[in-house]
Amino acid sequence: MSENSHQKGLIIRPITNGTVIDHITAGEALNVLKILGITGTTTESISVATNVTSPRIGRKDIVKIENRELRQDEVDRIALIAPQATINIIRECAVHNKKGVTIPPLLKGVIRCPNPGCISNTKEPIISSFEVTRKGLQCTYCDWLITKDIANHII
Amino acid sequence: MDHIISIRDFSRERLDHILDTAQRIGDNQYDARALSGKILGLLFFEPSTRTRMSFETAMARLGGACISIDCVEASSIVKGETLADTIRVISGYADAIVLRHPKEGAARLASEFATVPVINAGDGAGQHPSQTMLDLFTIRQSMPLEQVDVGLLGDLRYGRTAHSLAYALSLYDVNLHTIAPKGLELPPNVVQELRSRKMKVREHSSIEEVIRDLDVLYVTRIQRERFPDTASYYGVASSYRITPELLEGVRERLIILHPLPRVDEIDPRVDALPYARYFEQARNAVPVRMALLLEVMK
Ligand SMILES: [Zn+2]
Numbered sequence: 001m002s003e004n005s006h007q008k009g010l011i012i013r014p015i016t017n018g019t020v021i022d023h024i025t026a027g028e029a030l031n032v033l034k035i036l037g038i039t040g041t042t043t044e045s046i047s048v049a050t051n052v053t054s055p056r057i058g059r060k061d062i063v064k065i066e067n068r069e070l071r072q073d074e075v076d077r078i079a080l081i082a083p084q085a086t087i088n089i090i091r092e093c094a095v096h097n098k099k100g101v102t103i104p105p106l107l108k109g110v111i112r113c114p115n116p117g118c119i120s121n122t123k124e125p126i127i128s129s130f131e132v133t134r135k136g137l138q139c140t141y142c143d144w145l146i147t148k149d150i151a152n153h154i155i
Numbered sequence: 156m157d158h159i160i161s162i163r164d165f166s167r168e169r170l171d172h173i174l175d176t177a178q179r180i181g182d183n184q185y186d187a188r189a190l191s192g193k194i195l196g197l198l199f200f201e202p203s204t205r206t207r208m209s210f211e212t213a214m215a216r217l218g219g220a221c222i223s224i225d226c227v228e229a230s231s232i233v234k235g236e237t238l239a240d241t242i243r244v245i246s247g248y249a250d251a252i253v254l255r256h257p258k259e260g261a262a263r264l265a266s267e268f269a270t271v272p273v274i275n276a277g278d279g280a281g282q283h284p285s286q287t288m289l290d291l292f293t294i295r296q297s298m299p300l301e302q303v304d305v306g307l308l309g310d311l312r313y314g315r316t317a318h319s320l321a322y323a324l325s326l327y328d329v330n331l332h333t334i335a336p337k338g339l340e341l342p343p344n345v346v347q348e349l350r351s352r353k354m355k356v357r358e359h360s361s362i363e364e365v366i367r368d369l370d371v372l373y374v375t376r377i378q379r380e381r382f383p384d385t386a387s388y389y390g391v392a393s394s395y396r397i398t399p400e401l402l403e404g405v406r407e408r409l410i411i412l413h414p415l416p417r418v419d420e421i422d423p424r425v426d427a428l429p430y431a432r433y434f435e436q437a438r439n440a441v442p443v444r445m446a447l448l449l450e451v452m453k
Contacts, residue, residue, distance in 0.1 A: 115259060117257075117258060117259045117279050117280060118258065118259050118260050119238070119256075119258040119259060119260040119261045119263075119264050119278075120260060120264075122258060123237060124237050124238055124239050124264055125237060125239050126239070126264055126267070135344065135347075135348075139260065140260075140263065141259065141260025141263045141264060142259035142260040142279075142281055143161075143163075143259075143260075143281070143282075144259075145344060147344075
């Protein structure tokens with residue numbers, strides 16, 4: 001096996017069961033892992049490819065996670081930083097379900113409000129709530145508007 | 156259920172309806188027993204004597220009663236109990252709740268847990284809709300809200316009173332002029348939003364250049380803690396001070412408003428001029444809050 005095909009093999013190595021997140025905005029793969037709570041200490045088997053050439057979006061990142069199917073709230077979080085991503089659920093080596101991601105109009109429990117004076121950052125029995133608007137993400141409680149570095153505010 | 160949380164929740168029609176009711180109340184056309192048998196719960200987690208007294212007065216004038224916890228009692232609650240729990244409990248006692256709280260968004264949270272209407276009486280640096288309504292009401296008493304030039308002066312960056320008023324005025328035919336020291340200008344996203352609502356917004360750095368073009372001058376406090384040292388504060392504060400000399404040659408119908416208390420922003424000699432309407436504005440707190448209480452409890 002040549003070095004080249006070996007590398008290619010690493011990138012596209014199929015998984016038996018799990019999730020392939022494709023068409024991630026180039027450079028955001030590590031943020032996707034962060035969102036999914038995958039750190040050096042977790043046990044999942046992960047493959048990450050960054051800056052892969054893509055006819056569709058130029059450069060892209062790909063993340064494969066074995067033996068884990070993403071929940072909807074995880075998909076919503078990914079949509080925030082990689083709006084063009086596609087999620088492929090793999091079962092028995094076959095694509096069981098393929099879908100794009102959409103940002104829901106209301107993000108519940110996804111974003112931590114950056115405003116230290118916001119009631120959502122206290123011990124009250126509520127979860128954070130952000131409305132998705134043209135201008136950015138707006139806190140339902142204090143109206144704080146997040147327009148950039150969204151990944152830094154994801155819970 | 157009608158909660159009064161943020162001025163942003165209001166359409167022009169609903170605001171006009173409340174202001175019309177306040178107008179009738181101001182003309183003594185109201186039923187002094189309209190809220191007889193009703194109980195208003197006043198939850199003040201930080202001091203605001205005037206706001207509380209004006210709500211107590213408003214409730215008494217409509218024949219209702221108040222129960223309250225003051226901020227000393229409230230501060231001990233803050234340590235032990237969540238606001239959500241306090242609201243659930245007081246909902247069982249009162250027919251409506253007036254809430255003042257240091258955290259932004261507290262009133263929105265309260266509305267999620269209350270089983271009675273919640274009126275926001277100020278949440279931290281956040282919303283204080285009844286203040287905005289009485290500001291609007293005071294302007295409307297002097298002139299119809301058509302082709303009016305309103306100047307907002309002072310700390311427009313952190314002063315949410317000014318943001319709320321600007322937002323409410325954008326529902327009407329009003330040209331907005333902002334006059335703020337460097338660094339305390341209206342935030343760009345607020346300006347952008349007002350413009351997207353078809354409001355004309357012009358930004359000025361000195362009061363002299365615009366004072367003769369105004370029908371309304373709304374003065375807010377410039378706080379000392381926004382400045383690195385006392386000297387630079389006094390330098391800025393004195394250049395934004397309203398004096399009788401500054402007011403020479405202004406439009407005849409000009410009115411000057413201030414949410415009070417004032418410190419040095421308005422020279423006391425201005426009080427005797429016909430433009431000074433800030434004490435009238437303060438008095439209007441009662442009819443406007445009566446109208447709000449009727450709106451949520453009738
Ligand atoms: Zn917030």
